[in-house]
Amino acid sequence: MTADRQAGPVPPLRHEGIGGVVALLEEDIMFGRLAPGARLTEDALMVRFGASRHFIRQTLVEMERRGVVQRERNVGATVRSYSAEEVRQIYEVREMLTRQAMLMIALPAEPGLIASLDALQDAYRDTVEKRDLRGIHEANDAFHIALFDACGNPYLVRTLTDYMGLTLPMRAKNLADADGLRLSVDQHGTMIELLRGRDRWALAQLAVDHMQASKADYLARIANPESRRAGSSLSSAGRTASAVLARGKPTREPLRVADPAMSAPETSSGFD
Amino acid sequence: MTADRQAGPVPPLRHEGIGGVVALLEEDIMFGRLAPGARLTEDALMVRFGASRHFIRQTLVEMERRGVVQRERNVGATVRSYSAEEVRQIYEVREMLTRQAMLMIALPAEPGLIASLDALQDAYRDTVEKRDLRGIHEANDAFHIALFDACGNPYLVRTLTDYMGLTLPMRAKNLADADGLRLSVDQHGTMIELLRGRDRWALAQLAVDHMQASKADYLARIANPESRRAGSSLSSAGRTASAVLARGKPTREPLRVADPAMSAPETSSGFD
DNA sequence: CCCCTATGTTTTATCGATAATCTCGTGGGC
DNA sequence: GCCCACGAGATTATCGATAAAACATAGGGG
Known part of the structure; x- marks a missing residue:
């Protein structure tokens, strides 16, 4: 090493x-x-x-x-790759876990939690403004994990984190969508607001709603595979998008990686 | 190999x-x-x-x-080893997952499911009568997994299975308790009955209740660590039970495994 | 002309040995 | 007498090479 x-x-x-x-x-x-x-x-x-x-x-x-x-x-x-059916199933569990975790947060949340979430929210906003894709992803996840952590059950948080990782490929495209990011930031802000109040169910529902866009987007994307992909020039050279998404036995092809300085693909809305 | x-x-x-x-x-x-x-x-x-x-x-x-x-x-x-706090947290998630999975089963369950559960139940009863510890454990798990599987979401089943594995050390002692096993078999039977009816909530609650005994038993056991352990002669030679349960840095000791033909420890009730 | 088989190539799986790291016991210094 | 440094032993981490498996291709037989 x-x-x-x-x-x-x-x-x-x-x-x-x-x-x-x-x-x-x-x-x-x-x-x-x-x-x-x-x-x-x-x-x-x-x-x-x-x-x-x-x-x-x-x-x-x-x-x-x-x-x-x-x-x-x-x-x-x-x-x-995940089929539409699998995506629905994964999100079904993830939504369930999210809802439960949110409901477990004692609701006029303590100031310390709100303060740290505020800080994470600021950091998130920064990365969004800077269009720092990697940073956006990390800051977003950090915010959510900190929020989930408030449920008090580390095992639940861990399982939830596992599912966030599972849906990782589905959240891909949404990192570069301006509208989706704005909505995401807004929703985070609303969550913090709700943490000051007492309506657990509103918070839980918002957290679940928060992830709908990326799910819907991914489902739409795999429904018609020839979606315009921005920087697809080098990825999986020579294969059509549908072939790439096909789930059959993989043909033996050399690993190919796209240009590191990838141009940000402009895609539809939705985020989480 | x-x-x-x-x-x-x-x-x-x-x-x-x-x-x-x-x-x-x-x-x-x-x-x-x-x-x-x-x-x-x-x-x-x-x-x-x-x-x-x-x-x-x-x-x-x-x-x-x-x-x-x-x-x-x-x-x-x-x-x-798990602290009492961790045990509660793990079971909290496991109970939540169990309840949700049970609620997802379409309730006048289809005959095929009931038939296979009946078969698994028979097999389970057999192993219980034969006092086949390994078989008991496997048959029990097989029954539960088949039941969970009826919820239709393989990811939920997988996560649930993971948590069953996590609680594995807690279900240890209960394999040899006659009363607990009888109760377990009865509850399985009741579950099958409920699958014929329409009361989802009764089924879910029973499934959750079904795992309370082992949780309570384990919690009681770690509360006073000097519980009489049957075949403890060789395991972790020379250390007291409390030392064994201690979660601090492990002292370097040689691995020691107890006699394979272990005498079944007689312990308190509870099972799952 | 098509299908089946033999063989070469690619890729993963496994092993044994070596290096790095930690723990614990011992001896010297204060 | 106590504390720190050092060394011996034990245990894990890593590596390179070899074995095994699967895929793909080309050749022969029907």
Whole structure:
């Protein structure tokens, strides 16, 4: 691990070790640089990250656990894709968990919580204004996790976090949509307001509503796969979008990664 | 893997590969042969199962994922123990998930479901009569998973299964309690009856009630740690029960496993 | 002309050995 | 007598190489 990690494709390249590679790859998936169905061969990843097979393998195991990657014995790993049915099921659970967690928050919330959420909200707003995709995602997740954390049950928070990771590929496109981001920021603000009041059900419902847009958007996207994708030039070279989304056995193709300086795709509304 | 796996300590030794080792170790934990806090060194496990370091390591990673084992970097793995607070939190989520899953079952349940549950119930009763501890556990879980499966959402079932695994060490002692088992069988029967009716809430509540006994029992057990433990002779040699349950840094002690032919501990009621 | 089989290539799975890290016991210094 | 530093032992982490499996292709037989 003290070994040379020659110039990674992403300039900052913070994070180190296995967690870092996971984060980087999740970004690739989330930003659409790695389309669903794309193969992730160990050798290619070894070259890309300058890591040993051991590390890469562990990374893939972890990503499989998180549900963003599918691994088949003796065949390899692919970016997982979800059918409309699966998406509904995942969101059904996620919505349920969210609602329950929100209902568990003692409602005139204590000032400390509101203060930290305010801070996170500010940070979130900043990243949105700066159009910092990675930052947007992280700040958004940080806000939600802090909110969930107020439910007082770390296991519930963990499971909820797991499901947030599961829906990660579905939230991809929404990071760059201006209207969706504005709505998202507004809703976060409303949540903080509701935390000052006493209406648990309103809070719970808002939190659930908050995630509808991305779900609907993703479902619409897979309904007609030829949706215009902005920076699709390099991802999964030569395959049509429908082929990429196809869930059949993956053909053996080399791993290909899009230009790191990806142009922000302009897509429909919705966020979470 | 084609390598010789010389006589394992458990006669049947079905299962092969990593999943098998996990199952065996989970049994050890569940039956109390491996007390909470016990160290699981790779070398010891390699000897015990005649497997390579690679396998054992993967096994420990998997068991950590399942929550039955705790791993600390450069230190090793120990059987995880749960505080009263954690137990309540885990059960809180598990109860919530259970209730929701039960409520999702369309209620005059279809005959096919009832038929398969009847079959599983018969099998369960058989294992109970035969006092087949391992079988009891497996048959019980099979019944519950089949029941949960009727909710129609595989992701919910999976999460629920994860939590069943998490509460596995808490359900340990209850496998051998005659009264508890009788109650358990009865409740399963009542569930099947309720599936024929239309009262979703009664079914959900029964399913939640069904797991209260083991929770209460475990909480009582950790409240006064000097509870009489039947086959404690070899597990964690020389340490007091309270020391075993202590959650501080584990002292380095050799792995010790109790006699495979464990005498069934007679303990209080409760089951799930 | 099509289907089945043999073989080469790609990719993953497994192993044994070495390096890094931690824990615990011991001895010297204050 | 107590505290800190050092070293021995134990245990995990990592690596490189080899084995095994699956896929893809090309050739032969029907």
